[in-house]
Amino acid sequence: MNANREERYEGYYGGIHPIEYKELSDSISVVRFPDPLNVVIPMSQHAGAPAEPIVEVGQQVKMGQKIAAAKGPISSAIHASVSGTVVAIEPRLHTVSGLETLAIVIQSDGKNTLDESVKPAGELDNLSPDEIIEIVREKGIVGMGGAGFPTAVKLKSPKPIELVLLNGCECEPILTADHQVLLDYADDVIYGLKAMMKASGAPKGVIAIEDNKQDAVELLQAKTADIENIEIVVAKTKYPQGAEKMLIKRVMGKQVPSGGLPMDVGAIVCNVSTAKAISDAIQIGMPLIERVVTVSGERMNKPGNYLVKVGTSVKDIISHCGDVKGDDVTVKIGGPMMGFKVENLNVPMLKCSNGIIAIETIVKEAVECIKCGRCADVCPMELRPLYYTKYALSEDWEGMKTQNVMDCIECGCCEYICSSKIPIVERIKIGKTAIREGK
Ligand code: SF4
Ligand code: SF4
Known part of the structure; x- marks a missing residue:
């Protein structure tokens, strides 16, 4: 019981341990x-x-x-x-x-x-923060972890940044692309991190890697051993560690406020592939x-x-x-x-x-919610997803809003664990759309 509780609070609240299936491709090098x-x-x-x-x-x-x-x-x-x-x-x-x-x-x-x-932009030491941001903007660099947020906008933060946090967790099962990027392009990832630190004025950089990628951890530790302001943080594997709010909690111990952004706690979070793309943009002049x-x-x-x-x-x-x-x-x-x-x-x-x-393809026959509370046990945003299933059925969008549905990061942990196989995320998305449309 205590072990379960400890696990639930490991790094950040909640999360799950789905079967990874990473062995299907995690030892296969990148091929063009x-x-x-x-x-x-x-x-x-x-x-x-x-x-x-x-x-x-x-x-x-x-x-x-x-x-x-x-x-x-x-x-x-x-x-x-x-x-x-x-x-x-x-x-x-x-x-x-x-x-x-x-x-x-x-x-x-x-x-x-x-x-x-497509030509090199010159030495990083000779580029000003604004010049780096302009290169990132001009070369079309966006977040490559899924969301596609323009990276130049993140780097030009109106708030002071104390840490650039590179996400090398790749906590989604099956995916191994970021793992291979860390192994095959480690120097480029570190270069990209240094460029982001200079552009944002951050005095420190961290590359967070889950402990199921020991080879990448060892390689990056060796390559950054002599770099004083860059640290490799090894995180215990747990989904959704790579979500930026969870990663910030795990690495900085800080909570991004509801409706807030990483910059509100002095952080910029970027994917390791994005760092590699920034390195290519500066060192070769190649856009994304x-x-x-x-x-x-x-x-x-x-x-x-x-x-x-x-x-x-x-x-x-x-x-x-x-x-x-x-x-x-x-x-x-x-x-x-x-x-x-x-x-x-x-x-x-x-x-x-x-x-x-x-x-x-898994066909799930949903039945009624049995109020077991398992969804709330695993929700990393500490929400109560069982209310969303209920309110969505009665189209009670106000009720969903009161239960902070807009804070949901759609990670799917609640649906994965649900005893009644309810398509919770689908109902959450419907609720969020209704709220955005002012229904
Ligand atoms: S999908 Fe939303 S409600 Fe469900 S566990 Fe993730 S953050 Fe919580
Ligand atoms: S896990 Fe499913 S069945 Fe259990 S309380 Fe949550 S929504 Fe209801």
């Missing part, structure tokens, strides 16, 4: 995915306003060339991931929303001719046009970790990996807990797509 014949690049692959195309149909573009400009303060520039010809600028099916959204389609010439803008992606799951024939160009078709990637096994398969972009189910595989990989997984 064959170049696609054409890429579909959506204008909306970040938080905030969609980017605006600055090229025309028929125009020749080079790899790394800016093809769409950020529109407004929270937005991001977008670049060509191949060289070739713009063959369409039209609505295409979006990977996450499943809706038609504007995209630029480029037919590759197979040459990967580099744009003249490719990323490491895990292709795995017990229903994927040939799991692996691939360096994939933004805009590559999910269908082509799955075919390349030997297709899926069986008929009762669910394909998700992202991990099994927070990933998005994709019905139509003719959608492109985005800057923030960290995985394609094929898993067994």
Whole structure:
């Protein structure tokens, strides 16, 4: 009993221990995915306003060339991931929303001719904080852990920052892309962290890694041993450790206030892949046009970790990996807990797509809530999810609001543990949408 209680409070309240299935791909090094014949690049692959195309149909573009400009303060520039010809600028099916959204389609010439803008920015020591932030903005860097928040906006914090916290936890089951980034690009991750510290004025940097990645822990510890202001924090494996509020609690012992942001407690949290992208932007001048992606799951024939160009078709990637096994398969972009189910595989990989997984379809027959309280035991935000299931059924949005549903991070822990197999997250999302629409 005491052990259970201790576990519940380990690092932060709640959380779960789902089966990881990381062994399917965690010892497979990153391989470059064959170049696609054409890429579909959506204008909306970040938080905030969609980017605006600055090229025309028929125009020749080079790899790394800016093809769409950020529109407004929270937005991001977008670049060509191949060289070739713009063959369409039209609505295409979006990977996450499943809706038609504007995209630029480029037919590759197979040459990967580099744009003249792709050149090193000079020594980090010689760059000012504002120059670093401008490079991050211009090169279209966004959070690569899933949310796609423009990184330059985070770095230009109106509040003082005491810590840049790199998230190398990768707490979602099955995914191993960040683990491989830590192993294969450790120097770039450290360089990116130093750049973020300089840009934000943070005196300290931490790379947090879960204890199920001992090889990465040892490598990063060895590489940072002589760097005084960078520390490797080893966190006991528990989902959702990588959620920024949990990670801040675990590493800094601080609570981000309800409705607040990491900067309110002096922190910037970024994914390790984002740090690697910042390193590429400064050291090579390469914008965010490719990323490491895990292709795995017990229903994927040939799991692996691939360096994939933004805009590559999910269908082509799955075919390349030997297709899926069986008929009762669910394909998700992202991990099994927070990933998005994709019905139509003719959608492109985005800057923030960290995985394609094929898993067994599980049909759950929900029954009535038995008020066991297990959902509240595991909720890392210390909410009471059982109320959301009840209020959603009676469309009592005010009741949901009173129970702080807007603080829910949609981690899925409550649904995973629910004795009555209730689709709690679905009901929470309906409630949040109703509240946002003022119902
Ligand atoms: S999905 Fe929301 S309510 Fe459920 S455990 Fe996660 S934070 Fe709590
Ligand atoms: S875990 Fe499920 S059944 Fe138990 S209290 Fe929560 S919602 Fe009800």
